[in-house]
Amino acid sequence: MYPNKKVQDLIGTTVQVEMKGEKYILEGTLSGMDDYLNLYMVNTAEVIDGEKSRIFGSIVLRGNNIVLITPVR
Amino acid sequence: MYPNKKVQDLIGTTVQVEMKGEKYILEGTLSGMDDYLNLYMVNTAEVIDGEKSRIFGSIVLRGNNIVLITPVR
Amino acid sequence: MYPNKKVQDLIGTTVQVEMKGEKYILEGTLSGMDDYLNLYMVNTAEVIDGEKSRIFGSIVLRGNNIVLITPVR
Amino acid sequence: MYPNKKVQDLIGTTVQVEMKGEKYILEGTLSGMDDYLNLYMVNTAEVIDGEKSRIFGSIVLRGNNIVLITPVR
Amino acid sequence: MYPNKKVQDLIGTTVQVEMKGEKYILEGTLSGMDDYLNLYMVNTAEVIDGEKSRIFGSIVLRGNNIVLITPVR
Amino acid sequence: MYPNKKVQDLIGTTVQVEMKGEKYILEGTLSGMDDYLNLYMVNTAEVIDGEKSRIFGSIVLRGNNIVLITPVR
Known part of the structure; x- marks a missing residue:
């Protein structure tokens, strides 16, 4: 399965996204994406040490x- | 909704932009953009610990x- | 042999992937890839100092x- | 206004450019640019803590x- | 001589490759490359302070x- | 003048190149380049605190x- 296809399947669900630089872990609803894996998210919180x-x-x-995108179960 | 379309909708409004490297958080009026998400902003301040x-x-x-672009409510 | 071809050959096997930033070493089953070396992996663990x-x-x-992709023997 | 157009308008004037990595703040005359925002500058000084x-x-x-390009007033 | 051509000439020889982030210096046999300078190497060791x-x-x-690719003499 | 054109004019001369990450300042003869500013250099030394x-x-x-390319006068 293509990585982009996998991300597309996650639209409408809650995902966790880790950004470059340690402080950026973002959790929210994936609302849109494009071929560059630019993401548009809503209801998003920055999570630090498990705390929003x-x-x-x-x-x-x-x-x-x-860096990485993973579904939140 | 495509991420670029979302940014386009923010033209003329106040946005906060976080750049790579901790020190760059910029807040100002989004005045222009292109497909690479290069941004042109005016009346912009660097915000450190909530202070301009x-x-x-x-x-x-x-x-x-x-790293990220978010509207300032 | 082209690097991308090599990665393609690894689909279905266990690989170790090192990401930019020290903390990201990921080990799991490579499930999909594309021309940009975006990867889709399953059953993946972050490995720190040899511990999952x-x-x-x-x-x-x-x-x-x-940064690098290597097969786990 | 497109960001690249804005930079083009700055050719011939003094600009300040901040590079990735803290030490690189460069101030000089913008002499040329291209679509990737590669810049050619002359009479340029590295500025550290306000000192050349x-x-x-x-x-x-x-x-x-x-990271950013800004006109020097 | 084009940089990519130079790297192509190194296929089959031992090269040293320095990656972004201090810890990655890799030495091994260059086995394949592509236009993006993605490399496929075999018999490769990570070298830290001259030690494998x-x-x-x-x-x-x-x-x-x-960051850089250099032949090992 | 386009930045790439400027670099092309430097072929055959001594240049200083600063790479991302503090330790990489390289000085040598520019021997080749391409549109991505990949460079091929010969007789090159890493310069740290002014020492080769x-x-x-x-x-x-x-x-x-x-990060930057500058002619050595």
Whole structure:
């Protein structure tokens, strides 16, 4: 399965996204994506040591600064 | 919704942009963008620990060094 | 042999992937890839100092943040 | 206004460019650019804590390592 | 001489490759490459302070995370 | 003047190249380049605090990890 196809299947579900640089772990609803893996997420929180810190109503993430994307069970 | 479309919708509004490297959090009016998410912003301030530090009249940000873009409510 | 061809040959096998930033060493089954070396992996664990820490059921890795890919013998 | 167009308008003027990695803040005359925001600058100085340190007669900057470009008023 | 052509000429020989992030210096036989300078190497060792540490039977390196490639005389 | 054109004019001359990550400042003869600013250099030395340390007979540098290129007068 192509990685992009896998991400597309996650639209509408809750995902965790780890960004380059230690502090950025974001958890929220994946709302949109494109071929560069730029992501549009809503109801998103920054998670630090398992705790939610900053809350973002909506957020756009630049694909090249994403390290990994994983579904939240 | 495509991430780029979401950013386009933010033109004319106040956004917060986090750049790679901890020190760059920029808040200002989004004035222009392109397909690479390069941004042109005006009335922009660097925000450190919630305080505005450096002020930029106008500024161009290179898309690949942007981590996230979020509207300021 | 082309690097991408080599990675393609590894689909269905266990690989170790080192990501940019020290903490990301991931070991799991390579399930899919594309031309950018974006990877889709399943049954993946983050390995720190030889110990498995976080477990990811499935995970998508952004190719440009991959440093190296090596088969686990 | 497109970000690249804004940078093009700055050719012939003094700009400040911040590069990835803390030490690189460069100030000089923007002499040329291309679509990747690679820049060619002349009469350029590295600025550290507001002080000019190294002087570069002419310099080429790789676009993807530029964080921001701002006019010097 | 084009850089890519130079690397192509090194196929079948021993090269040293420095990756982004301090710890990755890899020495081995260059077995394949592509236009992005993704490399496929065999009989590769990670070299730390002149000592070989980890050994990789075969390895794929992502081109954009390569800093430099040099022949081992 | 386009940045790439400027670099092309430097072929055959001595240049200093600063790479991402503090330790990489390389000085040598620019022997070849391509559109991505990948560089092929010969008679190259790594310069640390003004002192030449490692010597590279020939070296290929990946363009996206180059911060700046400047002629050595």
